[in-house]
Amino acid sequence: MLSPTLIFTFGVLFVVYVVQQKRRQAKLPPGPPRLPLIGNLHQAPKEAPWVTFSQWVEKYGPLVSADFGGTNVIIIGDYDTARDLLDKKANIYSSRPRMVQNPWGPQNTEQ
Numbered sequence: 001m002l003s004p005t006l007i008f009t010f011g012v013l014f015v016v017y018v019v020q021q022k023r024r025q026a027k028l029p030p031g032p033p034r035l036p037l038i039g040n041l042h043q044a045p046k047e048a049p050w051v052t053f054s055q056w057v058e059k060y061g062p063l064v065s066a067d068f069g070g071t072n073v074i075i076i077g078d079y080d081t082a083r084d085l086l087d088k089k090a091n092i093y094s095s096r097p098r099m100v101q102n103p104w105g106p107q108n109t110e111q
Contacts, residue, residue, distance in 0.1 A: 029063035039067025
């Protein structure tokens, strides 16, 4: 028989897990419903993924989020949204430095 302490501990852990998942999903664009732990892995297209992704874009909008086994994937569904996010706001999403410059100028390696 399970002790009340063990049942209480599992209950608290479950509530913390559910709250954490809801908080993570609140920051993401809408997408198909997820299952605990595997996310949308059961819905992952095996053949012709563009067909499934285009259906999701029609249903959820131009930005769709999916969770494939713990990896969040953002699907961009139209050209205007992709251009806006990847071209106009590239400096927000890029981890590269904005400008790389040699402070000493070009160096002459010839001797």
